[in-house]
Amino acid sequence: MDPQTARTRLEDERRDARARLSAARATLERLRTERAEAGTADDEHDPDGSTLSAEWTMAAAQCRIVEEAIAEIGAGLARVDAGSYGICASCGRPIPRARLEARPAALTCANCANCAGSQ
Ligand SMILES: [Zn+2]
The missing domain is CATH 1.10.287 (Helix Hairpins)
Known part of the structure; x- marks a missing residue:
C-alpha cells in the first residue's frame, strides 16, 4: 500500500x-x-x-x-x-496488503500478531 x-x-x-x-x-x-x-x-x-x-x-x-x-x-x-508503514514491527517483513486493508493500523503481520497472542 x-x-x-x-x-x-x-x-x-x-x-x-x-x-x-x-x-x-x-x-x-x-x-x-x-x-x-x-x-x-x-x-x-x-x-x-x-x-x-x-x-x-x-x-x-x-x-x-x-x-x-x-x-x-x-x-x-x-x-x-x-x-516504515506496512513493515512488521516484529519480524521486519512486509505486512500483507489484505491485512492492511482490513486493519490499516496493524503494526505486525498476522503471524507475529498470533504468536504474541494479541491484535
Ligand atoms: Zn511479523
Whole structure:
C-alpha cells in the first residue's frame, strides 16, 4: 500500500474513531447527569440504578477501546511519516496488503500478531 493511500485510510479511520469517541463520551455525560438527578439511588437494589450502571460500564469500555484505537492509528500515521508503514514491527517483513486493508493500523503481520497472542 503506498504511503498516500495509507495516510488517507488511517485519517479516515481516525475520523470515524473520534466520532465514536464523542458519542461514547456524550453517553457518559448523559448518564452522569441522570445519575446526579436520581440523587441517592441505590445501584445495588434499584432496578433503574443497575440499568444505568450496565450502560455506564458499556460506554466506559467503548471509550477505552476507541481511545486505544486512536492511539494505534496515531502510531500508524507516525510510521507512514517515518517510511516504515506496512513493515512488521516484529519480524521486519512486509505486512500483507489484505491485512492492511482490513486493519490499516496493524503494526505486525498476522503471524507475529498470533504468536504474541494479541491484535
Ligand atoms: Zn511479523
